[in-house]
Amino acid sequence: xxxxxxxxxxxxxxxxxxxxxxxxxxxxxxxxxATQGGATGxxxxxxYARYGESLDxxxxxIEGLPEGLTRAALQEALPPGAARNAADCALWDLEAKASxxxxxxxxxxxxxxxxxxxxxxxxxAPEAMRAxxxxxxxxxxxxxxLGTPEDMPRLEAVRQGAPNTHLIVDxxxxxxxxxxxxxxxxxxxxxxxxxxxxxxxxxxxxxxxIAHPLPVCADESCHDxxxxxxxxxxxxxxxxxxxxxxxxxxxxxxVAAARAEGYGIMLGCMVGSSLAMAPAHLAAQGAEVVDIDxxxxxxxxxxxxxxxxxxxxxxxxxxxxx
Numbered sequence: 001x002x003x004x005x006x007x008x009x010x011x012x013x014x015x016x017x018x019x020x021x022x023x024x025x026x027x028x029x030x031x032x033x034a035t036q037g038g039a040t041g042x043x044x045x046x047x048y049a050r051y052g053e054s055l056d057x058x059x060x061x062i063e064g065l066p067e068g069l070t071r072a073a074l075q076e077a078l079p080p081g082a083a084r085n086a087a088d089c090a091l092w093d094l095e096a097k098a099s100x101x102x103x104x105x106x107x108x109x110x111x112x113x114x115x116x117x118x119x120x121x122x123x124x125a126p127e128a129m130r131a132x133x134x135x136x137x138x139x140x141x142x143x144x145x146l147g148t149p150e151d152m153p154r155l156e157a158v159r160q161g162a163p164n165t166h167l168i169v170d171x172x173x174x175x176x177x178x179x180x181x182x183x184x185x186x187x188x189x190x191x192x193x194x195x196x197x198x199x200x201x202x203x204x205x206x207x208x209x210i211a212h213p214l215p216v217c218a219d220e221s222c223h224d225x226x227x228x229x230x231x232x233x234x235x236x237x238x239x240x241x242x243x244x245x246x247x248x249x250x251x252x253x254x255v256a257a258a259r260a261e262g263y264g265i266m267l268g269c270m271v272g273s274s275l276a277m278a279p280a281h282l283a284a285q286g287a288e289v290v291d292i293d294x295x296x297x298x299x300x301x302x303x304x305x306x307x308x309x310x311x312x313x314x315x316x317x318x319x320x321x322x
Contacts, residue, residue: 001036001067001068002034002035002036002067002068002069002070002091002094003034003035003036003067004032004033004034004062004065004067004069004087004090005032005033005035006030006031006032006033006059006062006063006086007030007031007033008028008029008030008031008055008059009028009029009030009031009044009273010026010027010028010029011026011027011029011272011273011298011299011300011301012025012026012298012299012300013025013026013027013271013297013298013299014297014298014299015122016122017120017122017271017297018122018123018124018145019122019123019145019147019170019172020123020145020146020147020148020171020172020173020174021050021172023122024271027046027271027272027273027294027297027298028046028047028055029044029045029046029272029273029276030044030045030046030047030055030058030059030062030082030086031043031044031086031275032044032045032062032086032087032089032090033090034087034090034091034093034094035094036094036098037098039094039097039098040094040097041089041090041091041092041093041094041095041096041097042089042090042093042275042321043085043086043087043088043089043090043091043092043093043247043275043279043321044086044089044272044273044275044276045058045082045083045085045086045242045243045272045276046082046243046270046271046272046276047082048082048243048270050220051081051082051244053081053082053083058081058082058083058086061078061081061083061084062083062086062087065077065078065087069087069091070091071088071091071092071095071249074087074088074091074247074249075088075246075249075250078246079246080223080224080244080245080246080250081223081243081244081246082243083246084246084247084250085242085243085245085246085247086247087247088246088247088248088249088250089242089247089248089276089279089321092106092107092247092248092249092279092322093321093322096318096322097318102318102322103279103282103321103322104282104322107248107252107282109282109285110285111315112281112282112285112315113285113315114309114312114313114314114315115281115284115285115287115290115292115312115313116140116141116290116311116312116313117141117290117291117292117293117296117311117312117313118141118142118143118168118289118290118291118293118311119136119139119141119142119143119293119296119311120142120143120144120145120170120291120293120297121133121136121142121143121144121145121158122145123145123146123147123148123154124154125154126153126154126156126157127157129144129154129157129158129161130157130158130160130161131161132161133157133158133159133160133161133162133165134161134162136162137161137162137163137164137165138310139165139310139311140165140166140311141165141166141167141168141193141289141311142158142162142165142166142167142168143167143168143169143170143291143293144158144167144168144169144170145170145172146169146170146171146172146174147170147171147172147173147174147175148174149179151171151183152183152186155169155186155187155190155192156190159190159191166191166193167190167191167192167193168192168193168194168195168196168289168291169187169192169194169195169196170195170196170197170219171195171196171197171198171199172196172197172219172220173197173198173199173200173201173220175198175199176199177199177206177207177210180195180198180199180210181210181211184210184211184213184214185213187213187214188213188214192214193214193215194214194215194216194217194237194266194289195214195215195216195217196216196217196219196239196266197217197218197219197220197221197239198216200220201220201221202221204221204234205234207233207234207235208233208234212236215236215237215264216234216235216236216237217235217236217237217238217239217264217266217289218231218234218235218237218238218239219239219241219268221234221235222235222238222239222240222244222254223244223245224244224245224246224250224253224254225250225253225254225257228254228257228258228261228263231263232261235263236263236264237263237264237265237266237288237289238254238258238263238264238265238266239266239267239268239291240254240255240258240265240266240267240268240283240287241267241268241269241270241280242269242276242279242280242283243269243270243276247279248279248282248283251279251280251283252283255267255283255287264288264289265286265287265288265289266287266288266289266290266291267280267283267284267287267289267290267291267292268280268291268292269291269292269293269294270294271294271297271298272294273294273295273298273301273302273305274294274295274301274302274304274305274306274316274320275302275320275321276294277292277294277295277306277313278306278316278320278321278322279321279322280292281306281313281315281316282315282322290313292313293311295308296308302320304317304319304320305320306320
């Protein structure tokens with residue numbers, strides 16, 4: 001019978017990472033190991049306080065699962081979220097290892113190709129963000145963390161530091177409808193390609209009445225397929241994160257359902273290690289925007305780790321996952 005165990009791991013960040021909700025210097029994750037016979041699979045999740053999760057609460061969810069649970073049964077046993085993500089990805093990895101196949105073969109998908117990821121600049125003073133942007137101006141796509149009343153100087157500074165790079169802005173629910181309406185023309189002027197979650201989830205109805213001079217992507221407002229009906233008329237894209245969907249199984253289903261309803265796809269991540277990004281890399285195939293730069297923000301990673309060449313992320317080695 002399949003057995004799941006869970007352990008906490010901590011990875012130091014290369015530098016302090018700040019968004020509108022706070023700062024961190026470490027990535028604290030949970031690693032789930034699935035064993036059956038002589039085969040072992042692993043998955044990783046990042047419990048997120050914004051969604052009422054903690055290391056302890058997610059650990060309790062995983063430890064409460066029965067032995068012998070199948071991946072299909074897991075979808076009913078746990079709700080979407082971090083706990084189901086780590087267990088789901090561990091079970092995918094276990095099935096691949098036990099069958100001697102790669103996980104995309106198990107899923108009936110084409111072999112994945114390298115993808116190009118955004119690189120995230122955390123929230124800071126304008127001059128610090130300008131300098132940070134200048135250091136990585138060679139990368140093709142930068143994601144800027146904003147979401148405060150003093151965002152315009154930061155945005156201007158980043159554009160000065162990286163004048164030719166494509167930009168994404170992530171407000172992390174930090175704006176009001178009035179602030180976003182005022183900022184939108186300036187986002188266009190500065191060549192921003194996309195804005196993520198400008199308004200708080202649950203308080204974003206005004207997006208259906210506000211002009212969309214650039215695409216608006218749902219992040220906190222979109223978790224799984226059940227989220228899609230409420231997004232209509234408000235958003236142009238959805239940010240699919242495995243820690244929100246509850247694993248690769250629902251992530252693949254959400255991508256298909258969102259595409260069928262006309263949404264563009266952004267494949268995102270929490271700040272985690274290469275083990276978390278490996279299944280996200282598979283789900284990211286064909287996405288308009290990929291943001292799986294978690295390992296690029298770390299001072300230390302798993303071994304083996306995903307291979308990054310600049311902003312290009314290669315498929316995982318089977319020893320890592322899948």
